[in-house]
Amino acid sequence: MAFFVAWCLIYRMAVRILDVGEEHADYLHDESRRVGRAERIAFPETTEEVVEVLQVASENHWPVTVQGGRTGITGGCVPEGGLILNVSHMKAIGHLDGDRMTLQPGALLADIRSSIEGSGWFFPSDLTETTASIGGMVANNASGARSFKYGAVRNWIHALDVVLPSGEIVQVERGVHRANGRCFRLGAVGGRLQAHLRKCAWVKSAAGYYVEPDMDLVDLFIGAEGTLGVVTGITIQLLPKPEQLIGLTAFYASESEALRFVRFLREGGVAPPTAIEFFDSHALGLLRRMKAENPAFAGLPELAPEFHTAIYFEFECEVPDAVAEASASALECWFSEGEHEIVALKNFRHAIPESVNMIIAERKKTLPGLTKLGTDMSVPDERMEDVMQMYHEGLAEAGLDYVIFGHIGNNHVHVNILPRSKEEYERGRALYLDWAKQVVEWGGSVSAEHGIGKNKTDFLKLMVGQEGIRAMRELKRLFDPAGMLNPGNLFDG
């Protein structure tokens, strides 16, 4: 430690770089339960301090891993040696400026929401996990239930301040800083954006870099998983808050009936809902079990044994008559109105991944190699029923325990496999790889919202091919020739 104190003095550093000790154990993993290692950690508070940290890391050839809220589920913020640059002390939330607001990257979604409560504005990004930081959301191009109407967070980011691996600070504003065809320049960095990566522009996707001719350069950093620069300032775009918000949960006796209702909501000529979410019979079973066995889940609503599948959907207007009529075929339909009642329903939704994470954490005590096996793939509209059939049949054949839930409106559900042994874990991984091949063949994406991180690099390779990975590496090299920032994310090494 004395070495670092002396060193900070030499460099006149405002920010301290600490040795990683036992007290930093939590900073070595994310919610995927992947566990890494690091020798040093820093908690900068300003953009200038981020610059200092990157300069010291560069001079010492330390790899740097950026961390926000550590709620990621792909190992993206899990270090593989070197220095952790944790932005959780950069959480200032600026004042409203018309329909925009400027934030530091560590500001949490829950705090952003509370800060605009009662202002008449709202931020459409709607992750289930509200302790995610805005920097992490930008880095992953995160989405959520309401992305059915509002799209991913990319749509609500107006401008970014980014510290490049060289220590240079760049500011990129939508509509102002753009590529010229496929050529771009940002500060000292410039080059060509190759036509290589957007293999599935027609489905929801957060896999790999976003590249388009004449693109807004702010989009280069959104979804780049911290591989091109550290985001230190974010200007978000807000929308007038809808006057009405109605959430409904329809319970069906079978999955096929529930999927027919999803098709009706999407294609029945009615005003489109804001969100369409899905819970399979295993997810409802898990909620029943958690309510019965764990006092922390005692507040969950009672679910009748005949409820097989549930669809949650949301309207920002009166429920259209045709939807009310169509939902009459459900066994039961719960109605909730206003933000307060809807938050209670969201807790119900959040309880599923939370329970899965608890189960994995428990099983990891006896099976240390275990990580969460959760899919995040999307397919084109016409493949919705096919992909559900593929998941159920594969899992039944493999004899694995699982739950399925998520954003069925975008044909994007999360299959969470719950392995009970190392052998089941391997079987689950093999199955996941087979699914990914099929999804890519159907024109889908291997990651719709969680990103690739370190856990899904094989899948990105599958989707964009060797040529795509080579082109991605070239883009990364333009910004980060030494490969210092977030090594291991998107592609190995």
Ligand SMILES: Cc1cc2nc3c(=O)[nH]c(=O)nc-3n(C[C@H](O)[C@H](O)[C@H](O)COP(=O)(O)OP(=O)(O)OC[C@H]3O[C@@H](n4cnc5c(N)ncnc54)[C@H](O)[C@@H]3O)c2cc1C
């Ligand atoms: C229960 C649960 C529910 C979830 N629900 C959703 C959901 O509905 N939708 C969804 O999209 N995701 C969801 N997630 C996943 C997760 O919340 C998101 O991926 C989120 O965007 C991660 O943000 P974070 O701040 O925790 O980032 P971290 O986990 O800390 O980091 C994620 C990635 O971003 C990079 N990063 C972080 N901060 C910066 C920065 N300032 N500059 C550059 N790079 C940075 C990291 O290096 C890493 O690669 C859920 C997770 C859990 C546990």
